[in-house]
Amino acid sequence: MAKGLASPDDIVRALDHQKANGGRIGESLVALGVVTQEQVTQVIGEVPPAPRSVEDTGIDPVFLLQLMLKGMFLERMEVPSQLAEALKLSAGIINKLLQDAKDRKLVETLGAAVGGGGAIPEMRHALTKAGREWTQEAIENSQYFGPAPVSLEAWQDRILRQRVTNETISRQRLEQAFEGLVMPERFLMRLGPAINSGNPMLIYGPAGNGKTTVAEIIGKIFENVIYVPYCVEIGGEVMKVFDPTIHRSIEGSSGVDTTTGVRVGPLDRRWVPCYRPLVITGGELTLDMLDLKFNPIAKFYEAPLHVKALNGTFLIDDFGRQMAKPEQILNRWIVPLNSKVDYLSLHSGKSVKIPFDEIVIFSTNMHPNDLMDPAFQRRISYKLETLEPPEDLYKKVFKMMAAKQGLELPESIYQQVIDSIRTVEAPLAYFQPKFIVEQVLASCKFEGIKPQFTPQNTEDALSNLFIQSTKSKHMGVMRSD
Numbered sequence: 001m002a003k004g005l006a007s008p009d010d011i012v013r014a015l016d017h018q019k020a021n022g023g024r025i026g027e028s029l030v031a032l033g034v035v036t037q038e039q040v041t042q043v044i045g046e047v048p049p050a051p052r053s054v055e056d057t058g059i060d061p062v063f064l065l066q067l068m069l070k071g072m073f074l075e076r077m078e079v080p081s082q083l084a085e086a087l088k089l090s091a092g093i094i095n096k097l098l099q100d101a102k103d104r105k106l107v108e109t110l111g112a113a114v115g116g117g118g119a120i121p122e123m124r125h126a127l128t129k130a131g132r133e134w135t136q137e138a139i140e141n142s143q144y145f146g147p148a149p150v151s152l153e154a155w156q157d158r159i160l161r162q163r164v165t166n167e168t169i170s171r172q173r174l175e176q177a178f179e180g181l182v183m184p185e186r187f188l189m190r191l192g193p194a195i196n197s198g199n200p201m202l203i204y205g206p207a208g209n210g211k212t213t214v215a216e217i218i219g220k221i222f223e224n225v226i227y228v229p230y231c232v233e234i235g236g237e238v239m240k241v242f243d244p245t246i247h248r249s250i251e252g253s254s255g256v257d258t259t260t261g262v263r264v265g266p267l268d269r270r271w272v273p274c275y276r277p278l279v280i281t282g283g284e285l286t287l288d289m290l291d292l293k294f295n296p297i298a299k300f301y302e303a304p305l306h307v308k309a310l311n312g313t314f315l316i317d318d319f320g321r322q323m324a325k326p327e328q329i330l331n332r333w334i335v336p337l338n339s340k341v342d343y344l345s346l347h348s349g350k351s352v353k354i355p356f357d358e359i360v361i362f363s364t365n366m367h368p369n370d371l372m373d374p375a376f377q378r379r380i381s382y383k384l385e386t387l388e389p390p391e392d393l394y395k396k397v398f399k400m401m402a403a404k405q406g407l408e409l410p411e412s413i414y415q416q417v418i419d420s421i422r423t424v425e426a427p428l429a430y431f432q433p434k435f436i437v438e439q440v441l442a443s444c445k446f447e448g449i450k451p452q453f454t455p456q457n458t459e460d461a462l463s464n465l466f467i468q469s470t471k472s473k474h475m476g477v478m479r480s481d
Contacts, residue, residue: 006035050268051089058153067087067145068101069107073127078125079123080098080123086146088147104130106128106134107127107131147231150231158229159355160357162227163198164312169196171189177221181213182400183393187386191218194384195359199381201360201382202368203361204363204364204386207431208430208432209430211365212363218359220275228242229272235348239303243303246308248274279312286322287324310355310356310357313361320366340355341355388428394432405437407437413455417432417462426466439464444457
């Protein structure tokens with residue numbers, strides 16, 4: 001469903017077919033003609049399979065043992081199912097780790113859990129004195145407890161396998177994404193190749209003409225599912241990657257192996273199926289935010305913003321307004337944009353290389369020549385300028401915004417707006433109609449009258465739109481000489 005190959009109704013029909021005919025739902029989808037067997041095979045091939053043994057996790061068994069015992073020590077977990085859910089590992093792997101802990105005299109069995117709902121009651125486990133001492137020492141090195149990490153190698157491979165350029169954005173999908181947004185046709189047609197290239201782009205132009213809106217739509221236009229690790233193990237250190245405030249997980253995904261699933265065997269629950277991420281940062285961006293963040297108390301790392309944006313889109317909005325100088329921020333991007341790799345430095349001094357796959361968008365109101373030299377401009381493959389709208393498009397936007405709020409735009413009111421803007425020599429901008437409509441609605445609400453344009457409330461809206469200059473008759477955004 002997340003890949004757009006089947007609708008919710010298709011799934012319901014396939015489930016009914018499965019009940020009547022047996023088999024897996026993938027077979028039913030194929031039988032109903034919803035998808036082809038090749039498509040099912042392709043989707044299954046993209047899913048990270050669950051490890052069936054400790055060795056399959058790619059993580060040092062001692063590291064996993066420490067992680068499990070932290071759960072028993074910090075969270076008072078006693079039964080294998082609790083630990084399996086917390087670590088996102090199978091019951092078989094947890095039982096193997098528990099047996100290893102018993103062999104080391106770190107854990108002891110207490111007996112069957114009271115009120116266990118399963119057919120076979122679970123055994124309760126507790127740390128021995130030696131186990132508590134051993135676990136406390138592990139906690140001193142790192143307080144991280146949660147889903148087991150994936151290996152650095154597995155993460156690097158996964159980034160390359162789910163490149164943003166794997167997904168082609170057609171003209172039809174681009175038009176659907178921008179439906180309802182009025183913009184020049186030529187701009188939209190130049191945007192398509194820029195998105196499909198996966199290369200960085202610069203969107204520049206006067207304020208209020210949709211640069212941020214365009215960038216946000218780009219970030220949400222993709223449909224492919226990617227897999228984001230909860231965390232990654234790097235040389236014995238943990239780096240958290242999955243961020244629920246950034247990554248939109250796919251609802252209904254499960255690591256449980258059931259006959260209703262499309263594939264045989266569970267997916268690796270250490271990976272979260274997500275839509276491609278969109279990370280937006282603006283004037284608050286600093287150089288430190290592009291480096292690994294080490295928590296000196298908990299002693300684990302948080303991935304920087306651009307790492308959380310991997311296989312997605314990273315928007316630097318209001319570029320040039322950051323506290324750091326533009327050239328400092330650009331210098332940080334030279335290696336990733338040129339070689340498609342980035343380097344992360346641990347506090348120990350160790351540096352690791354990761355593939356750099358994401359669309360980086362610089363959005364600015366300033367002229368590019370004031371922000372970057374020609375050498376860096378060459379590194380940005382696509383440069384798109386958002387110009388002030390011609391009057392015919394401006395009028396179309398105005399009527400559309402008014403109609404959305406149930407307002408009729410009289411020609412006299414429209415002309416009043418145009419005359420006022422031209423009088424003060426301010427440029428037209430796409431944001432102005434929405435601003436004026438909202439002001440008119442607020443005025444009518446205050447007056448207790450039916451929402452409508454009047455010469456007075458329109459004049460008040462225009463007064464709030466622009467600030468009178470004390471040195472000239474210009475208002476608002478002045479044209480540059």
